[in-house]
Structures are given as C-alpha cells and as structure tokens.
Amino acid sequence: MAAGRTGGTKHACFLSKRVMMLMVLLLVSGCRGHGFGDEDHVEVEGIGSSCMESERRALLAIKSDMYDPDNWFSSWTGKDCCGWRGVACDHTTGHVTKLDLRYPYTYDVRDISDIMETMGGSKVNPSLQELKHLKYLDLSMNNFSGAPVPTMIASLVHLEYLNLSYAMFDGLIPPQFENLSNLHYFDLHGWYGYHLHVDDLDWLSRIPSLKYLDMSKVNLSKATNWFYVINSIPALEVLRLSHADLPYVPSPLPPFNLTAIATLYLSGNSNVTSAMLRWLSNATSLEKLVLSGCWSLTIESAQVALLNLKKLDLSDNSLEGEILEILNNVSSSSSLKHLDLRWNQLSGDIPETIGDLQSLQFLYLGCNAINGQIPKTIGRLHQLQVLGMSYNNLSGQIPMTMGGLCNLINLSLSNNNIGGELSNLFDGLSTCSHRASLSSLILEGNNLSGIIPTSMGQLSQLYTVDLSSNSLVGNITEAHFSNLTNLSKFIIASNSLNVILPNDWLPPFSASIIDMSFCHLGGKFPDWIQTQQQLQILHLFGVGVSGSLPVWFSDFSKGLKYLNLSSNYLTGRLPSAPQFILDLSNNSFVGPIPLGFAEATNLSLLILSYNHINGSLSLFFCNMHLLRMLDLSNNHLIGEAPDCLNSFPTILRSLHLNSNNLHGIIPSFLKHCKQLITLDFGENKLSGKIPTWIGRNLSSLKVLSLRSNLLYGTIPVNIVSLSSLQVLDLSSNNLFGSLPSSLGNLSAMVEKQNDTWSKFRPFIYQHESILITTKGSNLNYTTILWLVTCIDLSNNHLSGEIPKELTKLLGLRFLNLSNNHLTGRIPEKMGDMKQLESLDLSVNSLTGEIPSSFSSMHFLARLNLSYNNLSGKIPTSGQLSTFDSWTYVGNKDLCGTPLPACPVYRTPPDARVKDDEQLERLLEYTSIVVGFVVGFWLFIGTLIMKQTIRFAFFRRIDKTSDWIHVQNSILQEI
Known part of the structure; x- marks a missing residue:
C-alpha cells in the first residue's frame, strides 16, 4: 500500500509538472x-x-x-x-x-x-x-x-x-x-x-x-x-x-x-475609344485618369467632365485644337490637382480661366504649339508646385503675379520666345512671407534680357538654375550666390555675362554641374573651381581663358564625368581624362597623347580636334570598350592608324581621324565596330583599296569620308549596302573605273531627310563636324549634319557615263562628280532631283545638250558644268536664269544667256521671189522633158505596133534622104 501511495504521489507530481508546463505555454501564447x-x-x-x-x-x-x-x-x-x-x-x-x-x-x-x-x-x-x-x-x-x-x-x-x-x-x-x-x-x-x-x-x-x-x-x-x-x-x-x-x-x-x-491607368493603348471616355463619365468616384500615349483620342473625346477628378494625364496623344477647349472644360473641377497635356499639338492662347483651378499643384503644358502670353491669372494658383510650359511659342514677359507663387518648386519655360527681365520674378519670390520653395528654375532658350538680379541669391532652396541661351547682360558676382547653399546645377551658358568671382572665393554650395560656356571669365582659369569636390560636369566652352591649366587641375579632373574646355586659348600638355566625356578641342595643346589615357577605360566621348597634338597614334583607345566617339582630327599625328588585334571599342559610333598625316591602310579592326555611324579618315595619306568590309559590316554607317588620300582601285559595288548612308565623300583619290549604277539604291538619299522635331535631334550629332565641299567652298556641317545628303566623287579618274539610276536619289542635296573622265550625255531625268542645292559636273567630257528638266531644280544654288563638250542652247527658265557665265565656260558649242547668243540664219528680202522664179523654170524644163519622153515613146510604140505605118515612115525617110542628097549636089556644082 505504501508503495502504491508512493507511486501515486510520484504520478501526481509528474502530472502537476506537465500541467504547470502547459499553463506556461498557454500564458506565453496569451x-x-x-x-x-x-x-x-x-x-x-x-x-x-x-x-x-x-x-x-x-x-x-x-x-x-x-x-x-x-x-x-x-x-x-x-x-x-x-x-x-x-x-x-x-x-x-x-x-x-x-x-x-x-x-x-x-x-x-x-x-x-x-x-x-x-x-x-x-x-x-x-x-x-x-x-x-x-x-x-x-x-x-x-x-x-x-x-x-x-x-x-x-x-x-x-x-x-x-x-x-x-x-x-x-x-x-x-x-x-x-x-x-x-x-x-x-x-x-x-x-x-x-x-x-x-x-x-x-x-x-x-x-x-x-x-x-x-x-x-x-x-x-x-x-x-x-x-x-x-x-x-x-x-x-x-x-x-x-x-x-x-x-x-x-x-x-x-x-x-x-x-x-478611383484610379485608372490606360496609357499606351491605341484602342481606347471616345465611347470608353463617355462611359467613364459615370465614374463619379474617379480621382486619377491617365491616358497618355493612346493616340486614338481627339480633343473632343478628351473633354470628359469628372467633377471629383484630381489627376488628368492626356500627354503624348497628338491632340489637335485650341487648348482653351480642355482648360475651360476642367475649370469646373475644383478638386483638380494634376493636369498633364504635354507632347500634343495644342495651339492657341492659354485662357484666363486657368486661374480658376485654384487646387492645381502640377501643370504640364510643354511640347505643344501654344502661343500668346502667360496669363496674369496664373498668379492665383497659390498651391502650384510644378509649372512646365517648355517648347511652345509663348511670348511676352513673365507676369509679375508669378512672383507671388511662393509654393512653386519647379518652373520650366525653356525654348519659347519669352522676353523681358527677371527682376519681377526674383524680387517677388525673395519677399515671400515664408521662405520661397523654388528649387528648379529652367528658362533656357528664350529672349530674356537685362541683368540677373542679386535677389536670386536669396532663394535658398534653389537646386537647379538654367538661364542659358538668352540675351542676359551684366556681371555675376558673389552676391548672386550669397544664400544658395543648395545649388547643384548652375547653367548660364550663351549669354553676354561677365563672371567676376575672385580666385580665393569660397562658394556656399557644392555643385554637380557648372556650365558658363560663352560667358566671359577673364584670362585665367578660375581657381575657385577646385572647391567643388562634388562636381561631375564642367562646361567652360569659349570663355576666353588662356595659358596652361593650373597644377591642381590634373588630379581634380579625374573625378569629373564630363569636361568641356573647348574653344579657348589653353596651351601646354593635355590634362588627365575624366571618367566619361572629354572635349578639349579648338585649343593649342601640344605634345603626344598622354600614356594615362590608356587607363581611361570608361571614356565614352573623346574630342581633341584642332590642337597641336603630335606623335604617333598609339593603341590607347583599343581598350576603351565604352568609347562611342573619338575625334582627333586636325592635329599633327603621324604614322599608321593602329590595328587593334583582340581588343577594340565595339560600340564605337563616330571616328574622326581626318586632317592628320596618317599613312598605311584603313585599319581592319573597324569591321568589328558594327555600330559606326561616322567614319572620317579624310585628308591623310592612306593608301590601298577601299575595303569591301565597309559595305558588308558597317550597315549603320551614315557618314563615310575618305577624301584627299592616296586610295586607288574601283568603288566597291557593295557600298550600296549601306542603306543608312547620307554622306559619301571619296573625292581627291586615285579611283578609276565606272560609277556603279547601284549608287541609285542608297535608300537614305532617295527621300528628303525629315526636319520634324529637329530640336530633339540625336545626341551624337551635337558633337559631329564634317567637312563637305559644296557651293564652291569647303563647309563644316555640325548641328544640321543629320539633314545633309551628299555624294562627292570629284578629282579621281572615273570614266564612263553617269548612270541614269543616280537620278533616283531624289533626296540628294549635294552632288560633285567634277574632275573625272566621264563621257556621254547628262541623264535627262537629273532635273527630277529637286532637292539638289549644289551640282558640279565640271572638267569631264560630257556631250549633248543640257536637259531642259534642269529648270525644275528650284533649290539649286550652285551649278558648274564648265569644261565639258556640251552643246546647244542653255535652258533659261527657273533657277537656271540666275547663273553666270562661269557655270558654262569651256563648252565651245554652248550658246544662249549668259553666254553669247546662238547664231541666227536669216533669209534675204528678195530671196522668196528668186525662189519662186527658180521653181517655175524648174517646172517648165521638167514639163518639156516629160513631154518629149512621152511623145517619143508613143511614136516609137506606134511604129512597132503598126506595120503599114512603119513601112510608110521608112519610105518617107528614104525620100527625104534622096531629096537632101540632090540638093547638096546642086549646091556643090554652083
């Protein structure tokens, strides 16, 4: 029993422990x-x-x-x-x-x-x-x-x-x-x-x-x-x-x-219909409607009355019509905070009713065709934080009322025709009862005049200032930056401003971008630049600085991503390369390219043209795998163009090595640079044939210039595989053979290059410069290069006829085939090339007349047909009537204005009478001869056909003969 109780007690204790543990678990869980x-x-x-x-x-x-x-x-x-x-x-x-x-x-x-x-x-x-x-x-x-x-x-x-x-x-x-x-x-x-x-x-x-x-x-x-x-x-x-x-x-x-x-985003769908928008008019709870890039919308369908709407985005739809049709429609929406109408084709004036949208915080109207002035009622939008009206046709001045928009954070009015001064805006914002919120101010590309007020220095929240490409004057001093502690992007390029800042000045900001190009900085490179340790982009293009760069600049420039010191008077050795983009062109830097450039493997654009750089062209660029553009033109480089073996810049898009003293053949590594757009080896001493891999591998090529070298051989037939080619310059070489008829298949020259949205041209063209011989002189094409179409095969030994297929290039602007051995006639349909601005066929052996179709070339500013074997009268209608005699000199059989008149063969006054007498005499003689012949053969025929008549005729002859004989004897006796 005792043992049983003991066992029971142990069991009870064990159970109580388990119960305690379970309670702890429950407690923890609770x-x-x-x-x-x-x-x-x-x-x-x-x-x-x-x-x-x-x-x-x-x-x-x-x-x-x-x-x-x-x-x-x-x-x-x-x-x-x-x-x-x-x-x-x-x-x-x-x-x-x-x-x-x-x-x-x-x-x-x-x-x-x-x-x-x-x-x-x-x-x-x-x-x-x-x-x-x-x-x-x-x-x-x-x-x-x-x-x-x-x-x-x-x-x-x-x-x-x-x-x-x-x-x-x-x-x-x-x-x-x-x-x-x-x-x-x-x-x-x-x-x-x-x-x-x-x-x-x-x-x-x-x-x-x-x-x-x-x-x-x-x-x-x-x-x-x-x-x-x-x-x-x-x-x-x-x-x-x-x-x-x-x-x-x-x-x-x-x-x-x-x-x-409440929120509906349908952007980028072309099947959004007007019926859907009308259907949405039932969405009384809708607050955000985003329909950008639908393209099927019209300005009528875009006018959806949604009273509770807070955000409406109709950008990038090519909407046409008056902007007031939309603004008047949404003005009844008192809750609207965000309105985006960018990238359309809206026109007309901004209505005064814009001031009724007093809840508006974001207003985007950029990239349209809006004109007129900014209405004064814009000053009633006290909640406005972002105002974008760039790329329109706005004129007038910035209204004084905008100086009261103290909550405005971003203001962009760039690329308009806005004039006047900045004092109203800056002075107004600097006196806001609370600190002005303006952080980004972009007024680039207008007609603003006057000075930049020092009150700008009181806008302590300013982060971005872009006043470039205006007509601002006066001095920039320390007072303009007194409280700009947040300034990061300062851009005042292309104005008539004098930047007067002492070298020991300590700026209150630490900028990432400074662009003072085409302003006046004085003769010495500014030392205060070295205080900008966060600087990524420095543009001092054409600011007038001279002499050698300061010692500190070489190490300082290593931290930059983009450095542009072009068009100054800088001398001495080249500085170290920044990380991505370096432009030191149009200076007087001397010596070879530093060996340190070989380590600048992140360089994307390297532009050192128009300096005095000498020495051989080393393999420094072979390891630059990110290099997109290399321009070493117009220097004194010698030796062969290096041929990278196993390492080369495969994404290279633009290569300019022209106007040096390079010799040898065109380097074959370029066949691997399949993204090349521009290849310019002009004005060197390159020899050999034009390699066929250019037409086979470089399908993206737009500009090919090999002018003024020692190249020989024929023009490769597969050059026409370059379907994007716009400039082909093979002039002043030793090329021979005929012109390939397939040149008419250069598809980029068949149609006129489109100038639409020229303000947004490809980035690469902002740095390009190509020398083209046209209109009688050598011209450098830069900003409009992407619109140029040109073929120059002059000064070679080409022979044969001009292929008629060439006349299919209806978008060609410049054609030069002069100083060759071309023969045959000028193709009759050459006048169909109505975009031609310059045509030079001089110093050849062309024959025949000038095609009358030339009168249709209304853009032709220069024509040279001199020193050929052309003949006939010069057509005088259209543009041809404007050219002088030098256009046609050396063609001895050409005549007419502006050359001597063609000879005229006139008939004398009495010539017609003499002609009539001669005609009558000729008819008389003819009738006699015809009568004699007819009578003779009738008589002979009768004798043959009638025997009795024949016998009588011959008896008559005998009697006559006897009579004559008797008479002759009598006369002799007498």
Missing part, C-alpha cells in the same frame, strides 16, 4: 496574442521556436535560391523565423502569414541593361507552397531571368496580397490564379524585354474581392473580353493596364459597374 507585435517573440527554454519548424525549413530553402546582395538575409538565423527580416507570423497559430522578398534596393526600372549587370539571378523554390497560410507575398523587383510565373502560387489560397511586379517573369500568366479568391491586391506589372501574356481573362472574374489590379506591360491582345471581365469586379478601386495591347471593344458598352473605381 501574451503573444495580447501585446506583442510582429517583431516581438517569447521563447521558453526547453519548449522550442515560436514558428513552425517545417515552415522555417521551407524559408531556408527559399533563401537558398534568392540573390542575396550585401547579406540581406543575414537576419535569417536561429529558431524564431518570425523575427526574420521580411517574415511575419500569425500571433495565435505561429504560422508564417507574410513573406516580403522584394529586392531591397531602389532603382530605375527603365534602365534594364545596367540592372541586369549588377543584379544576380534568383529562383522561386518549390518549398514556397509549404507556406500554406500566407496572406502576403511580395517577390517584386527581383531577377527571375525570364522564368515562367510559378503555378504553385495558385495553391496559396489564403493570399490577400500578391506582388510579382518587375520580377522579370515571362510567358503565360497561369489561369489557375482563379483559386486566389481572397486577393485584394494583385500586381503583375511586366518588365521591358519580357513578354507576360494571357490567352483569356475569364479566371480574373472569379476573384471578386480585388481592389487593386496592375497588369501593365502584360500582353492582353488575345483577351477580347477584358472590358467585360474588368467591369464585373465592382470592388476595383485601382486599375492599371498601361501598355497592355488592349483589344478594341465594340459598342454598345455594358452598363457601368465600376462604382468604386
């Missing part, structure tokens, strides 16, 4: 459920982790397949997975309910090439489906390398939040996602270069609780029912379907059902 957050965890010694072990193992498996920059997963250690970064658990059950694996660093999703180089690849581990209680899953912004969207996610039926945006998934979006019926937030935003798509959207209608849906950059072109499916989800508050290739939706449209819709 504490976790009533007071601890996601990151608060309580562990009891000997009991274990506060998360499920199976889920912890699943998380570790998921981690093993994820890219881990800078040990982002360093907190994923220990037993308590609920405390790991990006993980959260249910307070009661301990199950993992949240997994946030979003890539931890922000970046610009538009720059995919740079991102792919730095971000490692990840995979979605199958263990993800073990986290069956997940409500929140974010895999966005990772690099899943084009893998398909994981179907297993559809098994996580408790998900309420799913974000797969910008994750580099590819392929079909699984229709099994219809199982996620609890989703409130669903983001599938695709990424550039990947092709997410759906075949049908029926599955989406089975997720009725959706409030947020983003399928931008997902190809929905096969989802013909998209409009009806979306309309069947009345809970939707945010819908983003930008650039989704939405199919056309025919009318009639279904009854409006999106009663909760």
Whole structure:
C-alpha cells in the first residue's frame, strides 16, 4: 500500500509538472496574442521556436535560391523565423502569414541593361507552397531571368496580397490564379524585354474581392473580353493596364459597374475609344485618369467632365485644337490637382480661366504649339508646385503675379520666345512671407534680357538654375550666390555675362554641374573651381581663358564625368581624362597623347580636334570598350592608324581621324565596330583599296569620308549596302573605273531627310563636324549634319557615263562628280532631283545638250558644268536664269544667256521671189522633158505596133534622104 501511495504521489507530481508546463505555454501564447507585435517573440527554454519548424525549413530553402546582395538575409538565423527580416507570423497559430522578398534596393526600372549587370539571378523554390497560410507575398523587383510565373502560387489560397511586379517573369500568366479568391491586391506589372501574356481573362472574374489590379506591360491582345471581365469586379478601386495591347471593344458598352473605381491607368493603348471616355463619365468616384500615349483620342473625346477628378494625364496623344477647349472644360473641377497635356499639338492662347483651378499643384503644358502670353491669372494658383510650359511659342514677359507663387518648386519655360527681365520674378519670390520653395528654375532658350538680379541669391532652396541661351547682360558676382547653399546645377551658358568671382572665393554650395560656356571669365582659369569636390560636369566652352591649366587641375579632373574646355586659348600638355566625356578641342595643346589615357577605360566621348597634338597614334583607345566617339582630327599625328588585334571599342559610333598625316591602310579592326555611324579618315595619306568590309559590316554607317588620300582601285559595288548612308565623300583619290549604277539604291538619299522635331535631334550629332565641299567652298556641317545628303566623287579618274539610276536619289542635296573622265550625255531625268542645292559636273567630257528638266531644280544654288563638250542652247527658265557665265565656260558649242547668243540664219528680202522664179523654170524644163519622153515613146510604140505605118515612115525617110542628097549636089556644082 505504501508503495502504491508512493507511486501515486510520484504520478501526481509528474502530472502537476506537465500541467504547470502547459499553463506556461498557454500564458506565453496569451501574451503573444495580447501585446506583442510582429517583431516581438517569447521563447521558453526547453519548449522550442515560436514558428513552425517545417515552415522555417521551407524559408531556408527559399533563401537558398534568392540573390542575396550585401547579406540581406543575414537576419535569417536561429529558431524564431518570425523575427526574420521580411517574415511575419500569425500571433495565435505561429504560422508564417507574410513573406516580403522584394529586392531591397531602389532603382530605375527603365534602365534594364545596367540592372541586369549588377543584379544576380534568383529562383522561386518549390518549398514556397509549404507556406500554406500566407496572406502576403511580395517577390517584386527581383531577377527571375525570364522564368515562367510559378503555378504553385495558385495553391496559396489564403493570399490577400500578391506582388510579382518587375520580377522579370515571362510567358503565360497561369489561369489557375482563379483559386486566389481572397486577393485584394494583385500586381503583375511586366518588365521591358519580357513578354507576360494571357490567352483569356475569364479566371480574373472569379476573384471578386480585388481592389487593386496592375497588369501593365502584360500582353492582353488575345483577351477580347477584358472590358467585360474588368467591369464585373465592382470592388476595383485601382486599375492599371498601361501598355497592355488592349483589344478594341465594340459598342454598345455594358452598363457601368465600376462604382468604386478611383484610379485608372490606360496609357499606351491605341484602342481606347471616345465611347470608353463617355462611359467613364459615370465614374463619379474617379480621382486619377491617365491616358497618355493612346493616340486614338481627339480633343473632343478628351473633354470628359469628372467633377471629383484630381489627376488628368492626356500627354503624348497628338491632340489637335485650341487648348482653351480642355482648360475651360476642367475649370469646373475644383478638386483638380494634376493636369498633364504635354507632347500634343495644342495651339492657341492659354485662357484666363486657368486661374480658376485654384487646387492645381502640377501643370504640364510643354511640347505643344501654344502661343500668346502667360496669363496674369496664373498668379492665383497659390498651391502650384510644378509649372512646365517648355517648347511652345509663348511670348511676352513673365507676369509679375508669378512672383507671388511662393509654393512653386519647379518652373520650366525653356525654348519659347519669352522676353523681358527677371527682376519681377526674383524680387517677388525673395519677399515671400515664408521662405520661397523654388528649387528648379529652367528658362533656357528664350529672349530674356537685362541683368540677373542679386535677389536670386536669396532663394535658398534653389537646386537647379538654367538661364542659358538668352540675351542676359551684366556681371555675376558673389552676391548672386550669397544664400544658395543648395545649388547643384548652375547653367548660364550663351549669354553676354561677365563672371567676376575672385580666385580665393569660397562658394556656399557644392555643385554637380557648372556650365558658363560663352560667358566671359577673364584670362585665367578660375581657381575657385577646385572647391567643388562634388562636381561631375564642367562646361567652360569659349570663355576666353588662356595659358596652361593650373597644377591642381590634373588630379581634380579625374573625378569629373564630363569636361568641356573647348574653344579657348589653353596651351601646354593635355590634362588627365575624366571618367566619361572629354572635349578639349579648338585649343593649342601640344605634345603626344598622354600614356594615362590608356587607363581611361570608361571614356565614352573623346574630342581633341584642332590642337597641336603630335606623335604617333598609339593603341590607347583599343581598350576603351565604352568609347562611342573619338575625334582627333586636325592635329599633327603621324604614322599608321593602329590595328587593334583582340581588343577594340565595339560600340564605337563616330571616328574622326581626318586632317592628320596618317599613312598605311584603313585599319581592319573597324569591321568589328558594327555600330559606326561616322567614319572620317579624310585628308591623310592612306593608301590601298577601299575595303569591301565597309559595305558588308558597317550597315549603320551614315557618314563615310575618305577624301584627299592616296586610295586607288574601283568603288566597291557593295557600298550600296549601306542603306543608312547620307554622306559619301571619296573625292581627291586615285579611283578609276565606272560609277556603279547601284549608287541609285542608297535608300537614305532617295527621300528628303525629315526636319520634324529637329530640336530633339540625336545626341551624337551635337558633337559631329564634317567637312563637305559644296557651293564652291569647303563647309563644316555640325548641328544640321543629320539633314545633309551628299555624294562627292570629284578629282579621281572615273570614266564612263553617269548612270541614269543616280537620278533616283531624289533626296540628294549635294552632288560633285567634277574632275573625272566621264563621257556621254547628262541623264535627262537629273532635273527630277529637286532637292539638289549644289551640282558640279565640271572638267569631264560630257556631250549633248543640257536637259531642259534642269529648270525644275528650284533649290539649286550652285551649278558648274564648265569644261565639258556640251552643246546647244542653255535652258533659261527657273533657277537656271540666275547663273553666270562661269557655270558654262569651256563648252565651245554652248550658246544662249549668259553666254553669247546662238547664231541666227536669216533669209534675204528678195530671196522668196528668186525662189519662186527658180521653181517655175524648174517646172517648165521638167514639163518639156516629160513631154518629149512621152511623145517619143508613143511614136516609137506606134511604129512597132503598126506595120503599114512603119513601112510608110521608112519610105518617107528614104525620100527625104534622096531629096537632101540632090540638093547638096546642086549646091556643090554652083
């Protein structure tokens, strides 16, 4: 019995211990459920982790397949997975309910090439489906390398939040996602270069609780029912379907059902119709409507009256019409804060009613054709933070009322015709009752005059100032910068300003960009520049500084990304190269290219033209794999152009080595530079033949100049494979043979080059300069080079006829075939080349007349047909009547204005009478002869046909003969 009691007591004690442990567990569980957050965890010694072990193992498996920059997963250690970064658990059950694996660093999703180089690849581990209680899953912004969207996610039926945006998934979006019926937030935003798509959207209608849906950059072109499916989800508050290739939706449209819709993005879809916009007029809850880049909209369809609208974006739609039609329509919306009408074709004046939009904070009207003045009522928009009106035709002055816009942060009025002074604006903003907010001021490319007021120095929030390309005058002193402690971008180029700043001046700012080009800085390079340790871009183009660069500048320039000191009077040795762009052209730098340039492997543009650089051209650029442009023209370089062997700048787009003393052949490494746009070896001593790989490999070439060298051989036939070629200059060489008829297939010269949006010309042309012989002189083409079309084959030994196929180049502006051995006639259809501005066919052996079609060339400013064998009368109509005799000299059989008149063969006054007498005499003689011949043969015929007559005739002759004989005898006797 005692033993039994003892055993019972032990058993009771054991039970009581277990009960105590259970109570502790319950207490811990209760504490976790009533007071601890996601990151608060309580562990009891000997009991274990506060998360499920199976889920912890699943998380570790998921981690093993994820890219881990800078040990982002360093907190994923220990037993308590609920405390790991990006993980959260249910307070009661301990199950993992949240997994946030979003890539931890922000970046610009538009720059995919740079991102792919730095971000490692990840995979979605199958263990993800073990986290069956997940409500929140974010895999966005990772690099899943084009893998398909994981179907297993559809098994996580408790998900309420799913974000797969910008994750580099590819392929079909699984229709099994219809199982996620609890989703409130669903983001599938695709990424550039990947092709997410759906075949049908029926599955989406089975997720009725959706409030947020983003399928931008997902190809929905096969989802013909998209409009009806979306309309069947009345809970939707945010819908983003930008650039989704939405199919056309025919009318009639279904009854409006999106009663909760507040944000709608449909940008980049060409099938957004006017009927849809009228349908949206029922969306009384709509606050944000973004329809940029739809292209199918008209200004009438864009006038949707939505009284609660806060944001309206109609940019990039080519809307035509008066801007007041839209502004008057939205002026009734008292809640409108954001209006974007950029990149359209709106015209007319800005109406005074603009001042009624007093809630407006962002107003973008740039890149239109708006004219007139900025209305004074703009000063009533006291909430305005951003005002953009660049690239229009605005005139007048900046209204004084704008000086009261104390909340204005960004003001951009660049590239208009605005004049007047800046005092009203700066003086007004400097007296705001609270500190003026102006951070960015861009007034570049106008007609502003007068001085820059020193009150600018009181706008302490200024970060960007761009007053370039105006007519500002006066001095820039320390007072202009007194309180500009935040100034980072200071651009005053192309004005008549004197920058008077002492060398020991200590600026209150640390700028990243300084551009004072074409201002006056005095003779010495400014020493205060060395205080700008954050400087990335320095432009002192044409500022008049001279002498050698200061000693400190060589090390200082190594931190720059872009340095432009061109068109000054600088001497001495070249400084070290900055990281990306260096322009030291038009100076007097001497000596060879420093060896240190070979280490500047990040250089993108290197421009050293028009200096006194000498020595041989070393292999320094072979390792510059990022080099896009190299210009060493107009120097004193000697030796052969080096041929890089295994390393060369494969992305090189522009190469200028012209006007040096280089010899040898054209380096063959260039065949690997398949992005070349400009290749200029002109005015050297290169020899050999023009290599055929130019036409075979350099398909992007627009400019090919090999002028004034020692090249020989024929013009390669495959040169016409350069379909983008606009300038072909092979003049002053030793080329022979005939002109290839296939030159007429140079397709870039067939049509006129388009001048549309010339203000936004390609970046590469801003640095190009090509010497072209035209209109009787050598001209350097720079800013308009991209519009030039030219063929110059002059001063060679070419022979044969001018191929008629050449006349198909209807977009050609300059043609020079002079000083060759061309023969034959000028093609009759050459006059069809109506864009020709200069035509030189002189010093050849051309024959025949000048085609009358030349009269149709209305743009022809220079014509030279001298020293040929042309003949006939010179056509005088049209443009031909403006040329002098030098155009035609040396053609002995040409006549007419401006040469001596053609000979005229006149008939004498009595010539007609004499001609009539001669005609009568000729007719008389003719009739006698004809009568005699006819009578003779009639008589002879009669004798032959009639025997009696013949006998009588001959008897008569005999009698006559006897009579004559008798008479003759009598006479002799007498």
